Amino acid sequence: MLNTSVRIPAPWTNVYGLARTLLALGTLLTLAFSDSATLFRPVAFQGDHPSCRGVEAGGAFCLAGHDQLDWTRWACVLVLLVVASGWQPRLTALPHAYVSFSVFTGIAIGDGGDQMTAVLTLLLLLPALGDRRRWHWAGADPERPQARWVLLAGTTALVVLRLQMSVVYFQACVSKLSHPEWADGTGMWYWGNSLAFGPSGWLHTLTGPVLANPVGVAVMTWVPLFIEISLAATLLLSQRKRYVVLVAGFGFHLCIALMMGLWSFALAMWAGLLLLCLPLGGELQLRQPRTDEDPGQEPPVQAERSKSMVLDSEKPASRASVTS
Numbered sequence: 001m002l003n004t005s006v007r008i009p010a011p012w013t014n015v016y017g018l019a020r021t022l023l024a025l026g027t028l029l030t031l032a033f034s035d036s037a038t039l040f041r042p043v044a045f046q047g048d049h050p051s052c053r054g055v056e057a058g059g060a061f062c063l064a065g066h067d068q069l070d071w072t073r074w075a076c077v078l079v080l081l082v083v084a085s086g087w088q089p090r091l092t093a094l095p096h097a098y099v100s101f102s103v104f105t106g107i108a109i110g111d112g113g114d115q116m117t118a119v120l121t122l123l124l125l126l127p128a129l130g131d132r133r134r135w136h137w138a139g140a141d142p143e144r145p146q147a148r149w150v151l152l153a154g155t156t157a158l159v160v161l162r163l164q165m166s167v168v169y170f171q172a173c174v175s176k177l178s179h180p181e182w183a184d185g186t187g188m189w190y191w192g193n194s195l196a197f198g199p200s201g202w203l204h205t206l207t208g209p210v211l212a213n214p215v216g217v218a219v220m221t222w223v224p225l226f227i228e229i230s231l232a233a234t235l236l237l238s239q240r241k242r243y244v245v246l247v248a249g250f251g252f253h254l255c256i257a258l259m260m261g262l263w264s265f266a267l268a269m270w271a272g273l274l275l276l277c278l279p280l281g282g283e284l285q286l287r288q289p290r291t292d293e294d295p296g297q298e299p300p301v302q303a304e305r306s307k308s309m310v311l312d313s314e315k316p317a318s319r320a321s322v323t324s
Helices: 014-032 054-058 060-064 066-085 089-106 112-123 125-129 148-177 187-192 202-212 214-232 239-260 263-277
Strands: 006-009 282-284 304-306 308-311
Touching: 006 148, 014 066, 014 089, 014 112, 014 263, 014 282, 054 060, 054 089, 060 066, 060 089, 066 089, 089 112, 089 125, 112 125, 112 148, 112 263, 125 148, 148 214, 148 263, 187 202, 187 214, 202 214, 202 239, 214 239, 239 263
Parallel strands: none
Antiparallel strands: 006 308, 282 304
């Protein structure tokens, strides 16, 4: 007798939950620490913001009107606080995606982080809408299995998200190589000495000598390119190597945040990196110390563990087992 059950990873883990929290915090920081006069102002050759043209007219800041921009901003902050807490993912999924869209299309100083957040929250809609947990930090309840189409929809969305992240890093690397400054290793000299984007204060005293050295500036220019192309190829690497690339990616975006002040961008990319590099269905768990009673016993909790659910065929007479 053949077994036609297919074992696939369940998307509802604390890894996906942490990614949602990071995305919400990035947008929250932008709205909470920037006043309305800064976020909504005229931009050269673009006019007033929010512009409310086309699909942008559906954003929260357009619907609220110019006189209510400040109230709307704080209402969005409250929504993002609830999302970041992890409470009821299926109820907060649509509000989170809507706020992310509204911020990206409505503010005058949007950056790549706002765009990535809008894209990632849209892709996370399917797994979040199928998430029946009360908190996205909790483990899945084996006593309440999901319908097969809900499981497949959520996992497929995470696979598409991983492919999206790979394309983003591939484009980020390859597009730089078309500029001679990046190809010859001098690109970071211009960015590092830029009055608009370069580091200032105590950080400039650290990076200044490095940027003044030909070898130092070449390393600072080419290492980011190597990290980006490695992240683009992450899905082709073994899981052990993905952990190394994950750490490199976190450090890379931390350096960008420190040098250029793009913290919302860093939080959005960190969220995407978690979903790109960690195993589908994997959970983040603390490694527990060994007990004195049995010093030779291995720690019962690993750093990650993979969870899966089974899709059974409707024809039990003919079964084949396939494990992903």
